[in-house]
Amino acid sequence: MSALAEPSRYQSFTPPSYLQDVLPASPARGDTTGVAFSQIHYGGYHFGKISHHNGMPILSEEGRQWISSRTGEEVSFDKFRPVAEQESWLSISDRRLREAPDQSCDLPPREIVQQALEGFRRSCCIKVFPILDPVLFEDTIDLAYEPLLEPLRLDQITARCCVFAFLAIAFMYSGNFIDGPMLDSDTFAAKSHHMLADVLDDSSVVSLQAIFMLVCPCPSRFVLCSKM
């Protein structure tokens, strides 16, 4: 049975008359032409809009007044902001590469990558987040660990970038399979990010995998979807 057929216990309301003068009138009944599509409306009143940056609502002054009149409190989203400003991983990337610029392309011992891959293959992540095929990824690892020779090959740079990106997220599913010190995900992410400018020129599955592993939490989906 559709939810529309289910009765609700919600009590209807009537806004106070003074707010009806303050709040902008909604478009006339049946005519929604003048309404922008990212705006938030409630009961015909304009409350604000959806942020294109993070999807959070940004209340208009009218929306704040409406909520304040209902709750008796001043509306403030300040308490939902992070307590401390977190250093973005992009600035971490720049700082770490400035500290050790000559080692930006150095891979860890291959055994570490193999252990991480084994951990991925045995975890449920391979079905929830099927970003790579363990058999095909062996070829990517082989290519990444070939010696870098001049002139540099784009497919080899892409392979290294992909391996770094994989190691950056390996902590999520490979914890029990990797011996030795914990993986420094931020450093691997920084190294992979450093190579992105070149990898973007490579239209391949490996480059797509690398980009996806690096950026999928972020709303920067343009590169992913344009390649697909």
Next chain:
Amino acid sequence: MLGGHAYRPIKPSDAYASRKEREDGQLRLLFWLCYIFDKDIALRLNQPPLMSDDYCDLTLPEGYEATKIFVQPHTKTSSPLDESPDKLPLLFPGELRLSTLKDKIARLLYSAQAARKTEAELFHDIRQLDEELDSWRQSLSPEFRPSLSISDPFQTKYPVLTGPTNSMRRIVMHLEYHHLMTTIHRASGRCSVPRPEAAAVEGNVYGGGVQSSIDLTLEASRSTIIFLRTATRGLAGEAFW
């Protein structure tokens, strides 16, 4: 560019596959991963999606619907906690049918074209999308099916012996369902001004269709808050990057 938008079969992980079949299958998996995130981000950020459904083959992976997107115990004696990856179906970080529905919601209710619709057209689409969402909800097994509304924290309790994958998936599906309910019916908010004179006649301040959508939006929002308070204690730490 790579061709993942065209249908390619995805072989089960425990079945033999040639290299070409593996490559084709992996490309199609990457397509679905991109598709899931594209539609989710488009809906949440009110931006147009980058992947157009008209130019993609949206045939679901073979056997996907039969799995009902949750891990099913193979026998009564097998432990649901025994989640060997080879036995798991394709789960993805989202639900593929919900992703196609998200595209419809964004296009029919929140696009530039949708802003030009009359109230009648808008409510027609709201009703159609509501029915599609409920059809999806009904397709799930009863033990995993999201509740229409949650008013009691005890409704969030769940049989323990189902494994961490199912627990996470159940939480996510509940939150997705209520989020989409809110998003669908929130679109009615742009329509009508309150009509105090109608309250005495109809018993509510708005027209029947608008009032119903407002009620459903608020109920879904309350359900989300109640659910977040209790069920998310079971969230795995790896869910957050």
